[in-house]
Amino acid sequence: MVHIVTVITAVHAPGAEFLPAAYKSLTEQELPNGWEWQWVIQEDGETDAVAPYVPDDDRVSFGQGRAGRAAMARTMGLSRARGEYVKVLDADDMLTPGTLARDIAALANGEIGWTTSRVLDLLPDGSTVGFDQDPPAGPVEMGAVLDHWKANAYRAQVHPATLCMRRDLVLALGGWMALPASEDTGLLLALNAVSRGWFHAETGLLYRKWPGQVTSQAAHTHEGEREARMAVVEARARTLAALPGWRFGSTDTR
Numbered sequence: 167m168v169h170i171v172t173v174i175t176a177v178h179a180p181g182a183e184f185l186p187a188a189y190k191s192l193t194e195q196e197l198p199n200g201w202e203w204q205w206v207i208q209e210d211g212e213t214d215a216v217a218p219y220v221p222d223d224d225r226v227s228f229g230q231g232r233a234g235r236a237a238m239a240r241t242m243g244l245s246r247a248r249g250e251y252v253k254v255l256d257a258d259d260m261l262t263p264g265t266l267a268r269d270i271a272a273l274a275n276g277e278i279g280w281t282t283s284r285v286l287d288l289l290p291d292g293s294t295v296g297f298d299q300d301p302p303a304g305p306v307e308m309g310a311v312l313d314h315w316k317a318n319a320y321r322a323q324v325h326p327a328t329l330c331m332r333r334d335l336v337l338a339l340g341g342w343m344a345l346p347a348s349e350d351t352g353l354l355l356a357l358n359a360v361s362r363g364w365f366h367a368e369t370g371l372l373y374r375k376w377p378g379q380v381t382s383q384a385a386h387t388h389e390g391e392r393e394a395r396m397a398v399v400e401a402r403a404r405t406l407a408a409l410p411g412w413r414f415g416s417t418d419t420r
Contacts, residue, residue, distance in 0.1 A: 171197075171266055172204045172249030172333070176239035177257035179215035184258040184374065189221045191260035191372075197267055207257075208243035210235060237349035241341035244333075253330040254350065258374040260288075265370040269330035272364040278305070279361030279414040280331040282324035282354075283370025290376060296369075299323055303367035308413075311358040312403050315351075320396050324363070326350035328371045331357060335414055343402070348395045355403035361414035 173192060177185065185207070192205060205226045209216045211233040220228045227246045231239070236256075244252070251273055255261060265283065272281045286294040301310075301323045314323045327350060335357065343352030357363065406412060 167200065169201045169270075170204050170249035171201065171251045171253055171270060171330070172206055172247040173253045173255050173266075174206045174208070174240050174243045174247065175255050175257050176208055176210055176236040176243070177216055178210045178233075179213050181257040182216040182219045185216075185219040186221070187260055188255055188257060189223075189226075191262070192255075194263055195261060195266045196264070198270055201266075201270060203253075203266060204248055206243040206246050208239040210239040235346055235349070237342035237344055240349075244337065244341055247333060250333055251330055252333045252336055254327060256327055256373075258376065259327060260372040260374070262369050262372065264368065265366075266330075268366050268368065268370070272366070273330065273332065275364075277362055277415040278364050279335050280329055280354075280357045281364045281366065282306075282326070282330075283328045283366035284368060285325045285328060285371045285373050286369050288372040288374045294372065297325075300367065301365050303365055306358065306363035306365055308358060308360070308362055309407060311363075312355050312400070312407075315355065316400065320351075320392075322351060322354060324354070324365055325371070325373070326354040327373060329354060329357075332414075335361065339406075343399065345395050345398070346391065348392075348399060352395075352399040352402060355399055356406055359403045359406040360412055 192203060203225060207220055207228045209230040212230045220226060229246060231242050253269060269281045272278055284300055286296050288294055311322050311324060339356045342349040345352060
């Protein structure tokens with residue numbers, strides 16, 4: 167029996183040129199016996215700019231649709247996901263060797279619903295910078311991400327761009343939040359509200375910093391919009407945590 171981990175990538179035209187580097191990082195993954203990866207690329211829009219960068223590989227599925235930002239593109243990509251696990255990979259980022267194997271190993275524990283890993287920012291000059299507040303390697307208990315995020319100016323201790331999740335759990339939570347930004351943080355906090363996670367101390371992602379990335383735009387930090395995004399992200403997580411019986415695995419200790 168073949169098991170599949172689906173890697174989902176939302177891409178818009180300005181970031182298409184980075185797809186070959188993301189693909190190379192996928193081809194360098196060594197998976198456990200019996201496992202394969204599938205790469206679902208979903209364009210946020212319907213242009214002619216992305217398709218030329220999509221690899222000719224039977225493991226790659228490319229789709230397009232009306233522009234609606236990354237949340238909608240990723241959620242639409244779920245329609246073609248065949249894997250029992252879903253891994254996020256932004257178009258301009260790269261996985262490090264061993265990342266998928268570590269994610270698969272952690273999710274083999276039936277109590278774990280999602281994984282994250284250490285991130286290095288990849289700067290334009292090729293240098294890298296790490297995050298100085300990574301949590302200890304191992305399990306992330308329910309509610310821990312929300313508590314840290316709330317106490318640290320809406321900054322989580324684990325990075326949502328590294329998420330690998332059980333597909334059924336992602337579907338049950340409705341996919342990525344319908345927000346103009348922070349949609350991945352919204353999903354991370356929702357996952358943490360209903361299931362335990364796992365943090366890998368090994369670097370799992372190179373997070374590219376470049377002028378065209380969405381998070382570098384002024385609109386991303388517009389104070390009024392940001393406060394509204396954070397409010398609905400928090401409300402969703404707290405509502406999920408309060409729902410009776412809504413837990414993944416046998417971790418409910420009430």
